[in-house]
Amino acid sequence: MNSGVIVLAEPRVSLCGSAALLLDAEGPLALPTQERIWRLSGEVRQWDGVVDVQPGMNSLLVVLDPLDADPALLSARLLEVWPTIEAGRIASRLLEVGVVYGGEGGQDLPALAAYHRLDIGAVVALHAAPEYVVFAPGVSPGFGYLFGLDQRLFTPRHKVPVMRPVGGRVAIGGGQANLGSPRMEGGPAMQPTGWHAIGRAPALPVPFDLSKREPNLLSLGDRIRFRIDRIER
Amino acid sequence: MIEILDTPPLNSVQDLGRLGFRCHGMGRSGAMDRVALQAANALLGNDETAAGIEFQLFPAVLRFHAGTVFALTGADCAARLDGHPLPPWWAMEAKAGQELVLSPPQHGLRSYLAVQGGIDVPPVFGSRSTQMRDGFGGLAGRALCAGDRLAAMPAPPCATRDRAGYGALPASFALAAPVHETAGEGEIVLRVIAAAEYEQFDEASRASLWNMPWKVTSQSNRQGYRLAGSALQRTELLEMRSHGIVPGVIQVPPSGQPIIQLADGNSAGGYPKIGVVIEADLWRIAQAAPGNILRFVACTLEEARAAEREIATYLAKLRRLAGYCRLPIMEKAA
Numbered sequence: 001m002n003s004g005v006i007v008l009a010e011p012r013v014s015l016c017g018s019a020a021l022l023l024d025a026e027g028p029l030a031l032p033t034q035e036r037i038w039r040l041s042g043e044v045r046q047w048d049g050v051v052d053v054q055p056g057m058n059s060l061l062v063v064l065d066p067l068d069a070d071p072a073l074l075s076a077r078l079l080e081v082w083p084t085i086e087a088g089r090i091a092s093r094l095l096e097v098g099v100v101y102g103g104e105g106g107q108d109l110p111a112l113a114a115y116h117r118l119d120i121g122a123v124v125a126l127h128a129a130p131e132y133v134v135f136a137p138g139v140s141p142g143f144g145y146l147f148g149l150d151q152r153l154f155t156p157r158h159k160v161p162v163m164r165p166v167g168g169r170v171a172i173g174g175g176q177a178n179l180g181s182p183r184m185e186g187g188p189a190m191q192p193t194g195w196h197a198i199g200r201a202p203a204l205p206v207p208f209d210l211s212k213r214e215p216n217l218l219s220l221g222d223r224i225r226f227r228i229d230r231i232e233r
Numbered sequence: 234m235i236e237i238l239d240t241p242p243l244n245s246v247q248d249l250g251r252l253g254f255r256c257h258g259m260g261r262s263g264a265m266d267r268v269a270l271q272a273a274n275a276l277l278g279n280d281e282t283a284a285g286i287e288f289q290l291f292p293a294v295l296r297f298h299a300g301t302v303f304a305l306t307g308a309d310c311a312a313r314l315d316g317h318p319l320p321p322w323w324a325m326e327a328k329a330g331q332e333l334v335l336s337p338p339q340h341g342l343r344s345y346l347a348v349q350g351g352i353d354v355p356p357v358f359g360s361r362s363t364q365m366r367d368g369f370g371g372l373a374g375r376a377l378c379a380g381d382r383l384a385a386m387p388a389p390p391c392a393t394r395d396r397a398g399y400g401a402l403p404a405s406f407a408l409a410a411p412v413h414e415t416a417g418e419g420e421i422v423l424r425v426i427a428a429a430e431y432e433q434f435d436e437a438s439r440a441s442l443w444n445m446p447w448k449v450t451s452q453s454n455r456q457g458y459r460l461a462g463s464a465l466q467r468t469e470l471l472e473m474r475s476h477g478i479v480p481g482v483i484q485v486p487p488s489g490q491p492i493i494q495l496a497d498g499n500s501a502g503g504y505p506k507i508g509v510v511i512e513a514d515l516w517r518i519a520q521a522a523p524g525n526i527l528r529f530v531a532c533t534l535e536e537a538r539a540a541e542r543e544i545a546t547y548l549a550k551l552r553r554l555a556g557y558c559r560l561p562i563m564e565k566a567a
Contacts, residue, residue, distance in 0.1 A: 006471045014429035017509030018537030020479045022429060029474060041256070054255035054477035056501055061477025063255070066512045066541045071534055136475065137258035139499035140367045144258065145475050156472055157503060159487040173503060174472035184368040186375060191366075194486060194504065208257070210357055210369050215257050 005029075005154075005175055011082050013075045019066035023078050025058040029175060031147065032087035033058045034135050038220055040085045049074060055136045055220065057145055057176060090221040092133075097179065097201045097224055099128070103232030105165045105200035110233075112155055112172065112196050124231055126150045127170075127198065132177055132224045141208040141215055142181035146224060149177040157194035166191050168201035170226065179224060181207050201226075234298035235348065237381040238332070241290035243454075245363040246352050246371035246383070248284040250496065254358045260500035261480055262370065263362040265289075265455055265519035266343050268404045268544055269307035273347035275552035276304040276324040276401055278559065283351025283386070284361035286377070288344045289455075291337040295346075297327040301385060302393060302559065303348045306401065308341025308520055324555065325398025341520040350388030366456065366497055390562040399558035404516065407547050408540075411514065413528040420446065421521050423514045424532035424540065428482065430467070430505035438465040438489075442507055447491065447527040455497040458518060460527065464489025465507060475503040481510035481518075483529075493518060513540035 005028075012024045023040075025033045037060050041053045044062055049069030054061040062078065064071060101124045102109040113123045132146035154175045164171075167183035173195035182204050183189065208215040218224070247270065250263025264270040264287055274283045291310055297303070302324060305312050309321035313334045319325065327333065335344060354361050354372050363371025372381060393399060401407075413422040431439065441463045452459040465485045477500060478484070484492045484504035493510060494502065495518065510518065511532055521527060532540075 006473060012429070015426050015509070015534070016428060016479055016506070017426055017481050018511040018513070018532075018534060018541070020477075020509075022476060024429070024474075024476070052253050052255045054500065056476030057474035059474065059476040061255070061479070063252075063479065067538075067545060136501065137256055139258065139501050140260070140364075141258045145501070154472075156470075157486075160490075161486060161492075173475070176475060176503075181367075184374075187368045188366065215358075220256075 011079060013078050015071060016061065019064045019069070021062045021064065021071060021075050021078060023060045023062070023082065029058050029147065031133060034147065035087040035089065036085045038090065039088070040082060043081065043085070044078070047074065047077070057136055057147070092221045092223055093218070094131070094223045094225060095218060096227055098203060098227045098229040099170050099199045099201050100229055101199035101231045105167070105169060106198050106232070108196035109198040112198060115155060116153065120231060120233060123153065123198070124228055126153050127177070128226045128228050134218050134220055134222045134224065136220070138178060140181070143179040143207050143218055143224065144220070146177040146179065149175055151175055155196055158196070161192040161194050163190040164193050164197045165189060165200070168204045169197050170199040170201060171195035171197050234385070235383045236296045236298055237377050237379055238294040238296055239379050240293040240377050243290050243376050244286060244288045244293060245365060245376045246284050246354055247287040247362045248282055248360055250362050251358050251360040255477060255500055258500055259358060260498060262364045262496055263360065264345065265496050266307050266345065266516040268516040269343070269345045270347070271548050272322065272401055272404060272551055273304040273306040273345045274351070275548050276306070276555045277302055277347055277349050278552065278556060279347060279349065279351050279388070283347065284354065285345050285347035285352060288335055288346065289342060291335055293335045295333045297331050297333070298329060300326065300328050301348045302326050302391060303346060305344060305346055306403070307344040308338035310335040310338045310344045320400055322401040322403045323398055324393070324400070324558070326393055326396070342522045343519050348385045349391070350386035353384040353386045364497065391559045392562055394558050394560055399555065401551050401555070404547065408543055411530055413530045415444065416528040417526070420526040420528050421517055422528045422530055423517060424511045424537065425483065425508040425529045426511060426532055426534070426537065428506035428508050431507050433467045433469065433471070433505060434507055435466055435468050441465060442529055443531060447529070449521050449523050449525045449527060451523045453523055455495060457492050457494045457498045458521070460491045460493065462490070465491060467505060473503045473505055475501050478502045478506070479509065481512065481515050482506050483508045483510065511537040511540060513537060513544055
C-alpha cells in the first residue's frame with residue numbers, strides 16, 4: 001500500500017485538458033495556504049477568459065473559455081499572482097454533527113482500524129477529536145472537503161472504487177475527511193467511492209437549498225465537530 | 234407540448250450544463266454529446282443554450298400535442314413520425330397528435346430531440362440540465378417517465394420550406410476524425426493532453442496510454458466511462474489531495490484501469506490524472522458504447538483550439554443554412 005503524499009517544493013500550474021488549468025500550491029496541506037487559495041479564487045474569477053473557478057485542497061481549478069482564452073498566458077499569470085496573495089482569517093461558524101460509527105454505512109471502520117493496528121474505539125476517538133475546517137467544495141453540493149484529520153488516520157484510498165451507502169457518510173480518503181449529504185429522495189442508495197466509510201450522521205441538517213443564491217449551509221472556512229453518538233461493532 | 238408515452242429509464246432533459254457554480258460543488262452536467270444537441274438547436278434556430286431531450290435508452294415513444302418543428306440528431310435511432318421514417322440529423326414539422334417512435338441505434342449511443350424554442354423546465358443555477366445524481370434540474374431533478382408532459386418555450390411560429398423537412402451533415406462526417414497510427418476499423422480515436430501526474434507513470438504505462446486499445450466496459454454512463462486495458466502503473470504510489478476536475482479527465486485508480494469522468498462526473502477527485510480528453514472530442518465518447526475500443530492520441534493546445542474552431546464553424550454554417558429552410562408562418566399563410 002502507498003503511504004506518502006505528494007508535497008511540491010514550488011507551486012505548479014498544469015493543463016487540465018484544453019480548457020482548464022490546475023494550480024497546486026507548494027508545501028504540506030495547511031490552513032494559511034488554503035486561505036490564500038480562497039482569496040486567489042475570488043480574484044481569478046474576474047479575469048478575462050475564465051468561466052469558472054473551484055478551490056481544491058490547497059489547489060485551484062481554473063476553467064477557461066475553450067475558444068477565446070489563452071492557457072499559456074493565464075498559466076503564467078497565475079504563477080505570477082499566487083505569491084502576492086496573503087493569508088487571512090475569514091469569519092466562520094461551527095456545526096456539531098452526531099455520528100454513528102461503524103455498522104451499516106460505516107463498514108470500512110474495522111478494516112481501517114486493522115490497517116492502523118488500532119482498536120476501533122481509538123480510531124473513533126482520533127477522528128472525533130479535531131475541529132475540521134471546510135476547505136473546498138465537494139464532488140456535489142454539500143459539506144465539502146474537510147481539513148483537520150489527525151495524520152495518524154492517514155489511509156490510502158481504495159484501489160478500486162467501491163459501492164457505499166449514500167446519506168451522511170463520514171469518510172476518510174488519504175489525509176482528508178469528509179461528510180456526505182443526506183440521501184436525496186429518489187436518489188441512488190449507493191455510490192462508487194474510493195474513500196473509507198467509517199460512520200454515518202443520521203440527523204444531518206439539509207446541507208444545501210437550491211432555492212437560495214448561496215445554496216450551501218456551510219461556507220468555505222466554516223468548521224465541523226463530530227460527536228460520538230454510538231459505535232456499532 | 235410533448236407527452237412521453239413510453240420510455241426506458243435514464244432519458245432526460247439536458248442543455249449545455251452549468252457554468253460558474255463550481256464553488257458550490259456543482260459540476261457541469263448537460264448533454265453528453267454537446268455537438269449533437271447544439272446541431273439540433275442550430276437546425277431550429279433556437280438559442281444555443283436551449284434544452285432538449287437526451288435519449289440514451291430505447292425504444293421511446295412521444296406524442297406532440299401541439300404543432301412544432303423538431304430536430305433529431307446524435308445516434309441514428311431510425312425515428313418514425315406516425316410511421317414515416319426520418320433520415321438521421323433531420324428537422325421537420327410535427328402536427329398536433331402525431332407520434333414519434335425512436336428505436337435502438339445500430340451505431341452510436343445517444344440521440345437528441347430539440348423542439349422550437351427549447352424544452353421549458355425551470356432553470357436551476359443557470360441551467361435546465363438534469364443532474365440525476367443529486368436530483369435537481371431538468372424535470373423535477375429526475376429522468377423522464379411515461380406520462381410526463383413537457384412544454385416548449387415560446388418561439389415565433391414557423392414552417393419548413395419543404396414538407397419533407399431538411400437535414401444536417403452529421404458531425405461524424407462533417408468534422409475531421411483524429412488520426413491514430415494503429416487504430417483499427419471502427420475504433421474511436423480521442424485527442425488527449427497529458428495531465429499533471431503523467432510523468433509519475435512508468436515508461437511502459439505512458440507508452441500503453443498512446444499505443445494500446447482501451448475497451449469501454451459496461452460500467453460506463455453519464456458519470457464516467459470505466460475502461461479496460463493494460464494496467465497503468467505509477468513508479469511510486471503517492472496519495473493525492475482532492476482537486477477540481479473537468480469532464481474528459483482520465484483518472485487512474487491504483488488498479489491501473491482508467492476512468493474517464495464525464496458530464497455527471499464528480500466535480501472534484503483525488504485519483505492521479507494521466508491525461509484529459511480535449512473538450513472538442515467529448516462528443517465522440519458520448520457515442521461510444523460498451524465494447525467499443527477507444528484510442529488516445531497526443532494533442533497540442535494549438536490542435537485542441539483548431540478542433541474547437543472546426544466545431545464552431547460547422548455549427549455556425551449549419552445555423553445559417555437551416556435558416557433558409559424555415560419560413561415564418563405568416564409568410565406561408567400569405
